Amino acid sequence: MGRGTIWLALAVTLAALQGPAAVAEEAAAANPLGRDPAAIESGDELFHERCAVCHGQRGQGAMAANLVRTRKVRRGSEASLFALIREGIPGTEMPPHPDLPKEGIWQIVSYLRSLALPGQQPPLPGDPVAGQAVFRRAGCAGCHVVNGAGGFLGPSLDSIAERKTSGEIRSDVLDPDAELAAGYEPVSLVTNDGRRVRGVLKNEDTFLLIVLLASGETQVFQRADLRSVELPRRSHMPADYRDRLSRDELRDVLAFLDRQRDPFVPVIRGFAVY
Amino acid sequence: MRNVGFMTAPGRLVALAITAALTTAAGQVLQERYRDAADWLSYDRDNTGRRYSELAQINRGNVHRLVPKWMFQYSPQQARSEATPLVRDGIMYLTAGGMRAYALDAATGRAIWRFDYPFQRGSEGQNPNASRGFGLSGNRLFLPAPDCHLVSLDSRNGVMLWRSAITADQPCFGSTGAPVVVKDRVLIGIRGGDTGRVRGYLDAFNAETGVREWRFYTVPAPGEPGSETWPDNDSWRAGGGATWTSGTYDPRLDLLYWTTGNPGPKDFDGRNREGDNLYTASLLALRPDTGDLVWHFQYTPHDEHDWDSNQTPMLVDTEWQGEPRALVVHPNRNSILYVLDRTTGAFLRGTPFAKQNWLDRIEAKGRAIRRPEATPSASGVLVCPDIHGGTNWQSPSFHPGTGLVYVMARDACGVYFRTGQSVDHLETGAANFLRAIELESGELRWEIPVYGIENREVMFAGAMSTAGGLVFFSSRDGNFMAADAKTGEMLWHFNTGGTIRASPITFEAGGRQYVAITTKSGVFAFGLFE
Numbered sequence: 001m002g003r004g005t006i007w008l009a010l011a012v013t014l015a016a017l018q019g020p021a022a023v024a025e026e027a028a029a030a031n032p033l034g035r036d037p038a039a040i041e042s043g044d045e046l047f048h049e050r051c052a053v054c055h056g057q058r059g060q061g062a063m064a065a066n067l068v069r070t071r072k073v074r075r076g077s078e079a080s081l082f083a084l085i086r087e088g089i090p091g092t093e094m095p096p097h098p099d100l101p102k103e104g105i106w107q108i109v110s111y112l113r114s115l116a117l118p119g120q121q122p123p124l125p126g127d128p129v130a131g132q133a134v135f136r137r138a139g140c141a142g143c144h145v146v147n148g149a150g151g152f153l154g155p156s157l158d159s160i161a162e163r164k165t166s167g168e169i170r171s172d173v174l175d176p177d178a179e180l181a182a183g184y185e186p187v188s189l190v191t192n193d194g195r196r197v198r199g200v201l202k203n204e205d206t207f208l209l210i211v212l213l214a215s216g217e218t219q220v221f222q223r224a225d226l227r228s229v230e231l232p233r234r235s236h237m238p239a240d241y242r243d244r245l246s247r248d249e250l251r252d253v254l255a256f257l258d259r260q261r262d263p264f265v266p267v268i269r270g271f272a273v274y
Numbered sequence: 275m276r277n278v279g280f281m282t283a284p285g286r287l288v289a290l291a292i293t294a295a296l297t298t299a300a301g302q303v304l305q306e307r308y309r310d311a312a313d314w315l316s317y318d319r320d321n322t323g324r325r326y327s328e329l330a331q332i333n334r335g336n337v338h339r340l341v342p343k344w345m346f347q348y349s350p351q352q353a354r355s356e357a358t359p360l361v362r363d364g365i366m367y368l369t370a371g372g373m374r375a376y377a378l379d380a381a382t383g384r385a386i387w388r389f390d391y392p393f394q395r396g397s398e399g400q401n402p403n404a405s406r407g408f409g410l411s412g413n414r415l416f417l418p419a420p421d422c423h424l425v426s427l428d429s430r431n432g433v434m435l436w437r438s439a440i441t442a443d444q445p446c447f448g449s450t451g452a453p454v455v456v457k458d459r460v461l462i463g464i465r466g467g468d469t470g471r472v473r474g475y476l477d478a479f480n481a482e483t484g485v486r487e488w489r490f491y492t493v494p495a496p497g498e499p500g501s502e503t504w505p506d507n508d509s510w511r512a513g514g515g516a517t518w519t520s521g522t523y524d525p526r527l528d529l530l531y532w533t534t535g536n537p538g539p540k541d542f543d544g545r546n547r548e549g550d551n552l553y554t555a556s557l558l559a560l561r562p563d564t565g566d567l568v569w570h571f572q573y574t575p576h577d578e579h580d581w582d583s584n585q586t587p588m589l590v591d592t593e594w595q596g597e598p599r600a601l602v603v604h605p606n607r608n609s610i611l612y613v614l615d616r617t618t619g620a621f622l623r624g625t626p627f628a629k630q631n632w633l634d635r636i637e638a639k640g641r642a643i644r645r646p647e648a649t650p651s652a653s654g655v656l657v658c659p660d661i662h663g664g665t666n667w668q669s670p671s672f673h674p675g676t677g678l679v680y681v682m683a684r685d686a687c688g689v690y691f692r693t694g695q696s697v698d699h700l701e702t703g704a705a706n707f708l709r710a711i712e713l714e715s716g717e718l719r720w721e722i723p724v725y726g727i728e729n730r731e732v733m734f735a736g737a738m739s740t741a742g743g744l745v746f747f748s749s750r751d752g753n754f755m756a757a758d759a760k761t762g763e764m765l766w767h768f769n770t771g772g773t774i775r776a777s778p779i780t781f782e783a784g785g786r787q788y789v790a791i792t793t794k795s796g797v798f799a800f801g802l803f804e
Contacts, residue, residue, distance in 0.1 A: 052693045053541065063470070063539070063694070205726035205751050207767060223725070 031078040043111025119162040124258040131256025176237035188230040312782035314361045317452035323522040323588040325671040331787035333742030344383030347796040358407040361781035372405035372420040381783040387432035409453030418449035436484035451519040456562040463517025470539025474515035488565035500552035509547040514538025515554035519584040535582035541694040542650035550575040569619035580661040581608040605681040609664030625716035628664030629685035650690035660688025669736030669777035678710040680737040720762035724749045736777025748774040
């Protein structure tokens with residue numbers, strides 16, 4: 001889509017939002033369901049049935065707009081979102097939904113709001129200062145850098161809350177094997193002369209593997225020189241922080257990570273993704 | 275003419291004379307010129323789709339001495355390039371998407387002229403980076419511009435000679451395939467079948483004047499033959515069947531072979547278009563003079579998995595079960611390698627060449643029967659291949675010496691939802707290979723796994739084989755490689771350092787053979803170290 005088209009689409013959206021505002025006022029000024037988890041779940045189901053065909057399974061956009069990144073969805077008033085869903089956008093393929101009950105529309109609004117981008121969510125409860133101490137005590141800094149201090153075998157957590165939602169950060173902490181960060185995947189090699197090597201895989205192609213060792217040394221291995229290559233798909237990070245940390249400690253460390261919102265995010269890629 | 279059984283020998287001579295008289299001099303010269311292995315004159319070199327060259331200066335014995343001879347870098351930089359350059363008489367003609375083009379000295383890479391198309395970003399879906407190269411006839415080059423015009427340039431100075439609208443009455447999404455020149459016509463297809471707003475067609479323009487001479491719609495209108503495979507509603511108007519790659523041509527049978535894409539829209543939900551949806555996901559055999567359909571073969575009836583059939587239909591003459599036979603060999607996105615009779619379209623064999631779990635069976639006449647469990651559902655079904663297919667538009671190759679078909683193949687599964695989404699290989703894992711399949715038996719002879727980032731991405735890098743006993747291929751992460759065409763032994767590789775999503779060529783300039791590949795940043799040309 002060209003830039004001009006985006007502006008045109010935006011203009012059409014704005015125009016449409018102004019029109020049916022009266023409908024929204026009629027309904028309610030703000031979403032009565034808020035961020036109620038049950039409402040979000042029902043909204044998810046309705047969205048799946050009615051909206052996902054054009055907007056994608058998780059609102060990431062397909063034939064129609066990406067709703068995760070759309071400014072109107074993130075920051076526009078909930079009343080205007082309500083009106084948009086009920087009235088549609090005239091002149092576009094976004095249809096009106098006169099058959100949806102009021103509650104259903106609000107459920108969809110709740111769901112859309114839950115898709116907020118990283119860095120856009122309200123701060124998590126907890127004590128970030130205490131969380132920083134937990135971060136050090138629990139050994140996190142052994143592998144992860146925050147503010148220039150920490151290890152190198154895991155990805156930097158600077159600005160992590162700009163890149164991931166609080167839900168994603170929480171699941172990374174509690175279930176580190178679920179999604180391995182590119183460039184930090186553990187690898188075990190056995191060379192043809194029997195040497196065993198463990199480290200993280202920084203890059204690979206048809207002929208070679210580049211491995212960062214715990215010593216900090218980076219080594220390049222030709223596949224022809226290797227007897228075996230194993231990717232255990234298991235993070236070096238302990239998977240039992242749920243047991244290691246008390247409830248309060250976990251809350252505080254998540255609050256500490258949640259405050260890492262410096263908008264200056266240097267992009268470091270483990271793999272060269274062209 | 276040995277397979278034209280319905281004509282007597284004197285009849286054949288008369289037919290030949292008439293054909294010769296009706297064919298323009300330029301057309302004849304062009305067909306003749308494909309025989310000069312020094313040149314690379316069409317997308318696949320010679321309109322047979324085999325991407326095979328008789329050049330053998332670079333061969334198994336010396337390929338280890340292959341070194342970069344020159345590199346040409348696009349300026350300004352391109353977001354990507356999928357172009358196959360053409361080479362004639364020591365000059366290379368290179369496109370940079372549909373916006374920019376160059377003529378280069380093929381021995382040194384120095385530019386001779388540069389063409390800039392005054393493209394204004396207009397409607398949606400026009401990708402200025404998605405053009406796969408020129409068509410060439412005489413002193414004319416043909417390039418589809420992103421604003422849905424076919425443009426003709428003078429090959430001597432890059433000056434525009436004519437510009438004709440391809441799309442007039444439908445939304446414009448551009449053309450990705452390189453134009454194909456047959457006799458004195460330029461053939462160009464369109465993209466956009468996934469949008470649900472396009473009824474596919476193939477256009478033929480007069481190479482001299484730029485006047486459109488015929489159009490073949492790949493989705494019939496109500497009442498036309500094939501329309502019985504669409505329901506009694508308006509779905510045919512946006513039925514897809516886009517023609518977004520290059521076709522092939524058999525001058526002896528005077529048949530043009532063109533493939534079509536999936537039915538539209540790509541929503542994994544065909545309930546609004548019950549039926550086979552002809553002529554989507556098919557191969558069409560057309561008369562190049564009129565656009566008349568002679569036969570068709572549908573690979574994936576009523577496709578609901580985005581399995582376009584827009585892969586190269588290779589024309590191969592070989593012994594088939596003891597008899598010489600003219601074949602079409604087609605590695606399809608649905609993971610099946612098809613062999614058809616080129617004269618009649620009769621199905622001869624279909625064998626899987628990549629991971630698949632959708633096929634129940636292929637009936638005697640070639641109709642593929644899908645397992646009911648492979649139909650996309652509201653809750654999602656796991657089907658192999660995923661939407662990117664067992665292969666895609668990247669070129670396959672056929673080597674007449676080894677009898678092997680080389681396919682860049684991909685083993686991957688995806689979860690298909692009726693709601694229009696699919697989870698692709700990113701979550702289910704994928705593996706890419708160069709596979710060598712014996713045409714005679716359909717069996718896998720060898721494969722070379724391609725590791726690295728491409729296991730997480732889709733690969734669009736094709737293959738080329740040569741009389742030097744080599745097959746050249748690439749990986750998305752920039753390795754350009756050569757293997758023994760017979761055994762699959764890896765003989766040479768070079769890291770170009772940028773994405774490759776194009777297929778290789780070879781040519782001769784100044785008496786020396788070169789092998790070239792387009793990367794994101796330009797063209798790398800390799801020759802033997804001296």
